[in-house]
Amino acid sequence: MWPWLFLLLGVAALVIAFKTTSVGVLVLCLVAALVLLSAWMVGWLSQRVGSRTRDESQLVDPVELHRLREQAQVRREHSARPDGES
Numbered sequence: 001m002w003p004w005l006f007l008l009l010g011v012a013a014l015v016i017a018f019k020t021t022s023v024g025v026l027v028l029c030l031v032a033a034l035v036l037l038s039a040w041m042v043g044w045l046s047q048r049v050g051s052r053t054r055d056e057s058q059l060v061d062p063v064e065l066h067r068l069r070e071q072a073q074v075r076r077e078h079s080a081r082p083d084g085e086s
Contacts, residue, residue, distance in 0.1 A: 003043030010036035 010033045017029035060068070 003040050003047060006036045006040035006043060010040060 013029045013033035013036060017026050017033060020026050020029065
């Protein structure tokens with residue numbers, strides 16, 4: 001929600017900057033537009049990054065990872081044996 005508000009305010013500042021006849025208002029609006037559009041970009045990117053992060057509850061804990069590695073090692077050793085051995 002907030003990043004889109006920054007975008008709207010930044011565009012409004014640009015519109016005011018283009019329509020004004022005062023140099024002071026022009027400079028102030030251009031600086032405000034730069035800050036607001038930068039804030040919009042940072043907020044938008046942080047939303048995108050935040051939506052793509054992994055859920056920590058789905059991560060494998062070290063004990064489970066060790067158990068899975070041991071199972072994989074046993075499977076590799078079992079598949080590497082000749083057919084006659086058990």
